[in-house]
Amino acid sequence: MIKRVLIGILCGSAILTAGILIGHIGIKKSSSSAPSWVRDVAKDVDQSLIEKFLSEVDSVQIQENLRELTKVPHMATTAGDEQTVQFMLKRWQDPETGLDQAWREEYMVYLSFPDPKNPNKVTVVSPSDTVLHTAREKEKPYTPDQNDPEVVQPYAAYSPAGHVKGKLVYANQGKPSDYQLLSQTVDLRGTIAITRYGGAGRAAKAINAAPYGVLGVLVYTDPLDINDGLMSDVNETYPHSWYMPPSGVERGSFTTHFGDSLTPYLAAKEETYRIPVKNITGIPPIPIQPIGFEDAYKLICELGGKAAPAAWRGAFNCTYNFGGPGFKHTSVFNNSDVKLDIFNHEEVKNSSNVMGVIRGSVEPDRYVIYGNHRDSWVHGAIDPSSGTSVMLELTRVLGVFVKQGKWRPRRSIIFGSWGAEEFGLIGSAEYTEQYFAKLSERTVAYINVDIAVFANATLRASGMPSMQNVIFTAAKQVKAPGLDSTSVYDNWIQYANRTSPAHGTIPRVGYLSGGGSDYAAFVHYLGITSMDISYTYDRSKTNARIYPAYHTAYDTFDYASKFIDPGFVSHQAIARTAGNVLIRLADSLLLPLNCSDYAESLEDYLNTAVTLYQDDLKSSNISMEPLKRAVASFRSAATHLDQVIRSSDLANETPLKVRRINDQLMLLDRAFLDPLAFPDKYAYRHVIWASSSAGQPTFPGLADAFANAESSGKSTDWDKVHYHLSVLSQAIEGAAHTLVDVI
């Protein structure tokens, strides 16, 4: 009986247990079981996915992308450009390796071209109108690439057409101070000025010259600035090395604004209002033409007049004279003029952006944008196709993940292949104008990779301080090219570092304070947290101001694969680093943006401003205290938000909490926008990172206003300093308000 009872109890217990298990595991609780999205909304970045991504990025694929993209010259709106549009679309629409969707967007933009039938001419003409010398119209061919009939003649885009001649003078870099100094010795009225690249913006060299009565300007690249002094194509320059051959000419856009010149703040659609051409500002008022140093040498070394100061000298083995004006009496060019015959014309043409997206799964209304321009001056192997090759490899790897159903990012990713960047960042600027509201509201960050590889020594990164940390995290996970046991981060820190009060010695991340590439509209017009990265030089090995084939007909696949990145390993490192940042921005539960690092940069700027300006401001009765208080408020707000983040269990709290914090981080840069702060700087609205002419590592508007007031001494100019201090303090306080408790 006991046995039976025991058996009964045992059986009963077993049955009960089975029942409990069935009840617990087998039946879904209708009222309180968690909906499936509870897990989705808490998902964080997947480390194994990142590793898979890093291992899939293939240098050979990048090389083949580059080969394809550089088959023909692809200047904006040419047939070659259209070929790249089709190529991008084909790749991004590929059912196996493409994105969710890809399409083109077109703008009618104002461009400037030379006339293939009437090439621009630079000549030396004698008093009897005999042509004594004609500058090269085309760069000397070393490979079939230079012979492509689609290679555009070197020219200065947006230089007016015109026929001017006059005595030649040498004006160094064409800075205001250069013309001022020169004019103390030489009467510049009626002259032609030859200048070298560097020191001032392209258009500025002509804009600064015109008030002195200069009629035309030449510009060349001095071998000192680009070739570490080397000049001979017999054995020193390309195709023997990466250096610029004597006939190489840097083309470029000679405008100081960005975006389409005829449609300021408006997307350049067919029926959009266009300002009259005569109202365009920021372009050369007089003809300007770039030439090779081969021709510049012939002109400069024949100049008469006094010797220019030592700082004006380049690498030519002759004295750099100011010009009599004009040539030496002993020269074959004695008494001759230099003549510019410029036949540039302007045209409104159809330029395309190619856009592609991967839809986000959890927060599709949050965008991470990754972009680069597609158009080049000639074949553009490095600028911009190195970046485009990297972008295509990145989209291939991620596209395969998506198409195979292995991955979908938390947030949406938008890829932009911008058009007409070379003419003034036009495609990206028009895009931001057209979609201003949507992009402002939803964009987490913009990643720009234009020239992916300048050289193969080290990473170079610029960006908002809040992005520093995610760049570091990504760079630590990528092997430095050619150094299997060193990370990109560890390599980088040896080339460029600084001491951070918070982090000790760390790599130095630059700021995006100018308009160097397509990040400009995102940073300055929209206030979107942005970054720009590339692989670059060992500065102990070269002083080249940029890679020497920049904007020449030598920027080809041959050049890139032989001299810039043999094996495409630096390209691969950039693809891995940028892709890693992209995945982290798209997938992290908490956005990897750090507001305390922003505080550190503001404090740094403040300290500089106090050192430079406080005493002078005091004597003008202007207090820096509001600015100091604002920066202190920002620091304390950032510390507070970091504390909130640290003390939260974001994966288990309501997803509206992490969304709230992410919104604070995402919108931080927007708080620094003031559309009225810089009335003279087109589309510059970010009061911390706007461009500045004062050349001080501090708040740009304050620095410029101070420099101006200091030089004029006018009380209205000191008022402007005070005004800008208030603008700045209010913007920083306003940003701080967005970081403290939301209510």
Added chain:
Amino acid sequence: MIKRVLIGILCGSAILTAGILIGHIGIKKSSSSAPSWVRDVAKDVDQSLIEKFLSEVDSVQIQENLRELTKVPHMATTAGDEQTVQFMLKRWQDPETGLDQAWREEYMVYLSFPDPKNPNKVTVVSPSDTVLHTAREKEKPYTPDQNDPEVVQPYAAYSPAGHVKGKLVYANQGKPSDYQLLSQTVDLRGTIAITRYGGAGRAAKAINAAPYGVLGVLVYTDPLDINDGLMSDVNETYPHSWYMPPSGVERGSFTTHFGDSLTPYLAAKEETYRIPVKNITGIPPIPIQPIGFEDAYKLICELGGKAAPAAWRGAFNCTYNFGGPGFKHTSVFNNSDVKLDIFNHEEVKNSSNVMGVIRGSVEPDRYVIYGNHRDSWVHGAIDPSSGTSVMLELTRVLGVFVKQGKWRPRRSIIFGSWGAEEFGLIGSAEYTEQYFAKLSERTVAYINVDIAVFANATLRASGMPSMQNVIFTAAKQVKAPGLDSTSVYDNWIQYANRTSPAHGTIPRVGYLSGGGSDYAAFVHYLGITSMDISYTYDRSKTNARIYPAYHTAYDTFDYASKFIDPGFVSHQAIARTAGNVLIRLADSLLLPLNCSDYAESLEDYLNTAVTLYQDDLKSSNISMEPLKRAVASFRSAATHLDQVIRSSDLANETPLKVRRINDQLMLLDRAFLDPLAFPDKYAYRHVIWASSSAGQPTFPGLADAFANAESSGKSTDWDKVHYHLSVLSQAIEGAAHTLVDVI
């Protein structure tokens, strides 16, 4: 055996069932049970809470609030103002009935006052300098209120001080066309113009006069415009009725901008940069002074010269002559001048906003803002204390809910008691400047209830079209005062209605296209969806341009309780309606903002624009097609979003979905901002609702540009029309982009 087996099976089944039940009900699933926040994030507005709120709103409480607020005059920055600050703080900090938190925020703002020791004087002086008549310096007392020493003398704030005299002319409403017509008959140089209120802004009456050489301006309220013609205080005007007594004078701010005049776009803190006083624009360049119609009668009826046109006539029982200039030969004032001695002075003074908050539970980073100004010209019973009394009753009821733990809104609620509104919406404008980024990013809507009750006939509402529906919903749930079986909505529709293509006959909701109250900075500067409501007139019973005691010393508790809203039932209806809207905005899972209603308004504006402008624009080669396409895009995007909403199960899907849609709705008005669209209109950035002088019910920038081009005929002015069409089309397309699929 079979029995035993059966019993065993039965027992086993029972045990198994028990086990299943225990397992299912008794044990929490650790991995998949729903976190508590899953229910919280899906919570919607609670209908029973709204009913409780409606029933708790007490007319006696409102009456007592008003009694307290109107004990003494409380002009901005006076001791009386400070008393109201303390009163608000006490109420909002009350531990039983107050808000979560309340505090004051101070700004140093530029105000204008008369000199109590040297009252402004308006006199008629004979050629021998004998004073023949002196206008009243104070309004006639009928109750002790008018004798309060703190009653400020009637004056025109921001009128310059000055002593001017000249022959009098009558300039109707002081519009540009009035001075133009008058100047065809009378040489206005050296004259004093008397004008009546209405037709043009206060400052405009002097700004328009100055170019004609007018030296000074008087302004009065004609009994035709305010009293339905009645004039006698023996039996017709207050204290016998609501009408303005003969000595009543409307005070006011004579500036056309809003916000502190010295700190445009900057919060007026102590060390903020201030522009030089001479750079202030939009204020009278010549002295101006308001007087009562009792004095105006004596002046106007003595005027010589030709009879003014019929449209210029008011209710005086005499001919309204232009003036000779000056008085009739038969007048005792023959040959006399009118003299203005204005002693106004400006001062930077400390003005306070009182702020209070109820923290949101689920989305604390979303704000519903409810506000009204606190300062008055004198006792300000109706303007603004009727609104403040309503706000205090609303915060009392909600405060009790919060303090008793019965309720906490989904979103945060911010209450603002603004300072110095009467001087130019200063407190609210400074607030939006100081917290620009935070408020832009997070504010769902702004509700303004300034004058809560103009009269007790019907509801009046203005706002963005997207708010129409929530106002209707709220108004349907509130009983109309004095009509127990009729709702506020059903009563309203009888007084003001229109036919909507989508909804049939509905009450007419106005637009917030001017700067009439503190919504201005929210609407025009921040682009925040806003509304303004009040109870108002039966227009079949009065033509008064506003309630007759407006800005006079008769706007007292006595006046309000006897003639505007005996029993405070209209106040109660407004508190209930506004509070209902507030709760719905704060608590609804899906924001009660309707984008298709916005589309209807845009279509309406478009139709008007096409009718008015298309033919003329065609002949100037300007196409309206981009604008038509933009409005069509907006409509289709709105339809799409509504479809997404209808097909969603928002309470059961991820809370990030409803947040995404709510963000689209919340930020819709932000997409219409263009800070550069109206360079001549201070802080007007909303391209749909900006102020306009063209007086057409269509897009304001287009209407103004068209009127300007039509009158000048200049091609550059037609260019501006084209420009504004592009601005508008891009803004509307941009808004549409925010409503379509987020990616």
